[in-house]
Amino acid sequence: MALVKLNNRGVRSATTFGSISALGSMIFIKKLTASSDSELSFVDGADDVVLDSTYKEYVFTFVNIHPEADQKRITFQVDTGTNTSYNQTITSSTFQTYHNEGDTTAILEYAGGDQAQGTAFQEISDATGNDNDQCVSGYLHLFNPSNTTFVKHFIARSQTGEGSGYSVEQYTAGYINTTTALTRVQFKMSSDNIDAGDICLYGIN
Numbered sequence: 001m002a003l004v005k006l007n008n009r010g011v012r013s014a015t016t017f018g019s020i021s022a023l024g025s026m027i028f029i030k031k032l033t034a035s036s037d038s039e040l041s042f043v044d045g046a047d048d049v050v051l052d053s054t055y056k057e058y059v060f061t062f063v064n065i066h067p068e069a070d071q072k073r074i075t076f077q078v079d080t081g082t083n084t085s086y087n088q089t090i091t092s093s094t095f096q097t098y099h100n101e102g103d104t105t106a107i108l109e110y111a112g113g114d115q116a117q118g119t120a121f122q123e124i125s126d127a128t129g130n131d132n133d134q135c136v137s138g139y140l141h142l143f144n145p146s147n148t149t150f151v152k153h154f155i156a157r158s159q160t161g162e163g164s165g166y167s168v169e170q171y172t173a174g175y176i177n178t179t180t181a182l183t184r185v186q187f188k189m190s191s192d193n194i195d196a197g198d199i200c201l202y203g204i205n
Contacts, residue, residue: 039188055203065197075121092174145182
């Protein structure tokens with residue numbers, strides 16, 4: 001019997017006559033496109049959205065998110081069942097690295113915007129400018145949201161074109177402190193609307 005490592009996600013055994021299916025494939029589920037929207041919501045079972053035990057991992061990619069107002073951050077929250085309050089308890093940490101266009105500032109630092117058993121929408125980017133050439137892109141990785149034993153972990157990474165001429169990469173991670181299955185995820189700016197951009201949902205095999 002041979003041991004075969006696949007996609008850095010573990011080891012499976014195989015025989016000469018056996019076969020191994022690929023691990024870690026991204027399965028596209030749904031894309032939402034913003035057009036001056038106050039929020040974008042993914043709800044399990046609605047509009048072809050899957051956010052249940054079909055997959056143990058889900059990834060949301062946000063691409064060229066452009067805020068309606070200057071210096072706004074993209075945020076997210078979740079909820080359970082048919083609840084729509086989007087106020088689940090979150091503990092998180094954030095840090096960022098940034099570099100300005102003038103090559104005079106380059107810093108790695110604690111970013112703020114984290115929560116300690118807070119119920120606010122979680123920031124997952126730095127403040128983004130609303131000039132025509134400014135936006136934020138990145139991803140949110142949510143682990144096993146349908147599990148009813150453990151809290152729900154998440155990791156987010158974003159790259160921002162900031163209004164004051166900075167390129168900012170922000171890292172955010174934490175957990176949603178509930179053992180109830182999550183059924184919905186909502187994204188919005190820290191205030192005002194999402195002027196443009198796409199958010200896509202993928203399941204991970």
